[in-house]
Amino acid sequence: MVGSYDRGLLREQAAAIGVILDEAALDRFEVVAGIMLEWNEKINLTAITDSKEIAVKHFADSLSIVPLLPDGEFSMIDVGTGAGYPGIPVAIARPDVNLTLLDSLNKRIVYLQELCRRLQIPANLVHGRAEVAAHNGELREGYDVATARAVANLPVLCEYCIPYVKLGGKFIAMKGPDVDEESKIIPKVAKLLGAEFREVQPIQLKLEEEAIERRLVVFDKISSTPEKYPRNTAKIKKEPLK
Numbered sequence: 001m002v003g004s005y006d007r008g009l010l011r012e013q014a015a016a017i018g019v020i021l022d023e024a025a026l027d028r029f030e031v032v033a034g035i036m037l038e039w040n041e042k043i044n045l046t047a048i049t050d051s052k053e054i055a056v057k058h059f060a061d062s063l064s065i066v067p068l069l070p071d072g073e074f075s076m077i078d079v080g081t082g083a084g085y086p087g088i089p090v091a092i093a094r095p096d097v098n099l100t101l102l103d104s105l106n107k108r109i110v111y112l113q114e115l116c117r118r119l120q121i122p123a124n125l126v127h128g129r130a131e132v133a134a135h136n137g138e139l140r141e142g143y144d145v146a147t148a149r150a151v152a153n154l155p156v157l158c159e160y161c162i163p164y165v166k167l168g169g170k171f172i173a174m175k176g177p178d179v180d181e182e183s184k185i186i187p188k189v190a191k192l193l194g195a196e197f198r199e200v201q202p203i204q205l206k207l208e209e210e211a212i213e214r215r216l217v218v219f220d221k222i223s224s225t226p227e228k229y230p231r232n233t234a235k236i237k238k239e240p241l242k
Contacts, residue, residue: 005032008056013060036178045083056207062086100124131230134163149174154182162193165221173217189241195219
């Protein structure tokens, strides 16, 4: 589907955050946008369908974590990936990633299988809930990077994601500006999970006259996560870490 996203806008916004995209990469984003819009008519993938919004709110936003990723080949799990963000854009910009996409809805996994096939991205696709899959021995503490672009509050997101990170790796939470208040309790929460809070990195994207504020919250994994974490969802919501 030609013209399904604003190519020039993506190139511009990606460059502003330090990610240079060549024509081949931009072509691959065209494939992503086209397949997403096609499948969106069958299953609920996204409310974002405008070509400029796709370029900025899905693609450039996902690419904002690229400057924080390790040099050389690395492994990454995208927890609660949804329509494949940020994992798929990261794989386009960094083809040396060993990518795992985790989602609780099987119909999204089916979509991602088709998308990865078309893009020839050899991702590992996992159908499961984050708090359950984190106790799987093959996934637990198996990744250089865990990331999530999710609406859960930061303590909850940390409990879901930090158990996937290996010693020496990092968790990058993609949050909005409201995270500044949440981050006050985060050093203590991170320590409970075997991590250390490093920084909150502000990112600003532009969509015409609108400034889109993003906060990338970075944690370093410094010791093994205690086996009891993550707890079940009911427990996490009833008694969030603090």
